[in-house]
Amino acid sequence: MGSIEKVGVIGGGLMGSGITEVAARAGLDVIVIEISDDAAKAAAGRIEGSLRRAESRGKIEAGEVTAVLERIRFETDLQTLADRDLVVEAASEDETIKLELFRNLGRILTKDDAILASNTSSIPIVKLGAVSGRAHHVMGVHFFNPAPVMQLVELIPSLTTSTETLDRMRGWVTADLGKKPIDATDRAGFVVNSLLVPYLLSAIRMYEAGYASAEDIDRGMVLGCGHPMGPLALSDLIGLDTIKAIGESMYDEFKEPLYSPPPLLGRMVDAGLLGKKSGQGFYGYES
């Protein structure tokens, strides 16, 4: 089994930049694909900001920030990923976009055993494998936000993923990245979002129905249940568009009303109130 040294990450958004930081901190050479130079600049700023925070808290050695940043390159052309051992796709949670990416990446990667992984939260891995033409080497690798801090990674093989691919990704996640994996089945939501998303949607329904203020709903779960943050603040952190997309995929798969996004969530997304990343969600954020 070849070692994983050259990594590609598709998308430098919240999750993509977090995954890039984690991989570069593990000493790997990372190419990030973004759609424009401006988007690449924003992603680079996010990664540097997070590294500086880690440095100020003593999580990485003083002076290591520059070395980590030097291991990261930004590109806009998918062809630059040809020599990668692993590509982790972290584009928007949109099935059409992801299918197109996997179709192209399947043709572009030149190494026979190169792995194509998706950080999707809810889109069927088996479909991504099928369009790639290299289904044995395709699986889900689901990180949690903020990726440099959260220890968990869900590993999701599909019906067509080989045991060798799963073993290599388990080794990468544990030995190289120092994360803790759990195994999940290729069903929308996997383990964590199947439990978390209905909870977040219930909090939004509760707020929409006027049961309590956003602050009191969040304080209830922080002070009453010991959660690090309340459900509305966590929804803002994840991104309201992402939660809506995950809820819709889970609803499509299981037809359970508890996965159906409430009207307020849809209206907020339509209004561009996406949470922390847009500066306004259930709470306001300074840029």
Ligand code: 3HC
């Ligand atoms: N690199 C490394 N460590 C970092 C860091 C960085 N860039 N930034 C912060 N840290 C460390 C800090 O040093 C601190 O470590 P310590 O406890 O050992 O001192 C720890 O992370 C917490 O950092 P802060 O003190 O800055 O921040 P808070 O205490 O306010 O915690 C939080 C922030 C980690 C976001 C916490 O509120 C939390 O855990 N919230 C819940 C997040 C969560 O549930 N995420 C999952 C979302 S679901 C998801 O992503 C799936 C998707 O599909 C939707």
